Amino acid sequence: MTDRDVFYTTYWEGSCLPALHPIFQFATSLATDHPILNDALLALSACNIGRLHAERRTPSAGTMCSMSPSLIHQTRSHLYYSSAIQKLAIMQPQDYQRNSVTILTVLVLFAHLEQAMGNFQGFYTHVRGMMNLLEWHEDVRDAATKSLLASWMQIRYVVWWARAYFSSLEVCQHLPSIPLPASLLDVPQTLHERRVKVLSIMCESHRLNFSAALQQFRNFRSDDVSGSDFDECYAYCTTLLHREAAKLDAWVLQLPPSEQPIYELNDTDSTTIRFQSHDAALNYAYYVVARAMQCTGVLRLLYDRESALHGPKYNEEEYWVQTLVRIAQWSDMQTSITRNSYTIGFSGLLLAGILRCQSLSVGLEIQDWLQTLIHLQPTEEGAFPIYQTFNVVKIINQQRALGRDVFAVTLPVDDEGGTPKLTGYNSQSITSLHFHGKDHNLDCLFQDCISLDV
Structure with missing residues (x-):
């Protein structure tokens, strides 16, 4: 083992493993006897340290676009990755049968690496390999x-x-559902089993809610959709959301005391929320976002004009988004930066949350949290570009201050996820986005293309 290998192995054990599923601790013990596995984990280790230690491309460039991952570490990551791929390519069918767990581990590590790099096509290739x-x-x-x-x-x-x-x-309206395989549908026994289950519920609830909302903005462009079609779409969506809510009810009942939130009164007689660990807080944040997505206040506003005029505003969503903000505020930002590399981070959750909350004050709390995060680490959290999230949130708050609630944000033209983040922190070069919402001053929907301040 070279000095370079020792360096990345040490970093892997100290910094990467805490952010990954515990199975990789077992995998690390196998790496010495399996060079392909060793190459794969060192590739992810070098990638991780390279992305956390940003470099400036030019001394005079702006604060965001000038940042790039460490070239030295990224180059070494690519070398380890290439070595592992070469070993995989020459394997015979009997090798797969003899070392199936090792090969599965390598493919999962590859998937983590491609996700971190924003290489969607490479990721889907490894997904197919896993399924085969x-x-x-x-x-x-x-x-x-x-x-x-x-x-x-x-x-x-x-x-x-x-x-x-x-x-x-x-594309956003027709994102696929990703159901859990049957072997993961049992009652979860560990924190990480609970995480993947709540992630599945959250993503499916998000998919259903946003699909129904976006349908109204597609209908907004045409005049040939009847009220009965609206009713049918709304009823279908709410039925499926109720199913996800039942799953979430079961999930939260299975939380052990060590992963449940702790509520306390602070000096200002308001309630604070804390957890015994970062991972417990993040899991509960997924639960909270799933609850917000299962609320139908925004959908009622979009689908039922009478309800929008006379019924209660969507305060239920606001409660859950406010809870999400409090969890994020409790969590240590530096820990979020280092531990959320391979899961959905708080910045991504807060972006979804602000699209389901009409409170400007809550939106400004989200903006302030992101601004603080940018000062600490102006690159990414949860593998998502922080500054991109911040700019979108800022525009949403600006619109809300004008009496215009934004419920969805989409690309004018789809880019299939952009290009791999080889030299930067955003896979998409976005200069403008479509903001979809409701103008309460004019009592009508709107879809505006707004330039981002990048």
């Missing part, structure tokens, strides 16, 4: 394989979320 190797078994009994499957599904939800923010209206 598993033959998409519905009943996985082996504990190691089941854990790898859980880690793999988690990273699939991260990529799904990255595709949702941002894509075109048509």
